[in-house]
Amino acid sequence: MIYWHWLLGFSLFFVVAERLLPARPGQRPLRKQLGNDLFYLLFNGHFYAVLVGGLSGLIALRTRGLLSPVLPFAVDGSALSSMPFWGQFLLYLIVSDFLQWCVHNLLHRVPFLWQFHKLHHSIHEMDWAGNFRFHWMELIIYRSLLYVPLALLGGDGEPLLLAAIFSTFWGQLNHANVRLKLGPLGYLFNGPEMHLWHHDSSAEGGASKNYGIVLSIWDWLFGTAYWPRERAPDRIGYPGDHELPRDLPRQLIFPVLRGREQ
């Protein structure tokens, strides 16, 4: 099975899970912006991801060649391939999750990058489909900053693919409208409760907390974790999010539009 099949399977799983075990029972399944977010799921999760993934893979291979004199293990990617499958999977998962935590931080802290990340934070009714609501530029930023270090680690393609599939499942879970209490596991794994606070439009949680994707340990370690039990934000979005166009074509070129207006 390829990535796309898993993505489809997970999406169907969360459609059912949200009906059976909703965290916010009053939330409508056919919410506003769902059409746009299903487009982002198709475009970002499949067509465009394949294109950018292929290109960044090529760049990573070239970089590996260029760095091989100083990093001999990178010559043939042999650093990890001697490890067992599950060892490689775990290492890829942990390293890529930390790198994504770093990139997510940058998306919030660098004003230029925040202009692109605003689209993800403009969702007002959170569900599984919101995971893929992000600007096409984000994929370029994530892939270029992720693939090169991962390619330098070497190793096999299958455990890397499985780590990417697992990370996608967890990303959809974080955004899903499902009632899931992680208990003490919340100190290790991120979950829907914590990620909802990352989307809080007030300063209480908001864009400076809970950057994690799969693991929450990075946020606990670096002091950005926020997890008030039994409570949810009053409103999700970001301050001033009415500026973001609701139609798809203008969302795709939003940062350019914004630049022209200023």
Ligand SMILES: [Zn+2]
């Ligand atoms: Zn999110």
Ligand SMILES: [Zn+2]
């Ligand atoms: Zn964010």
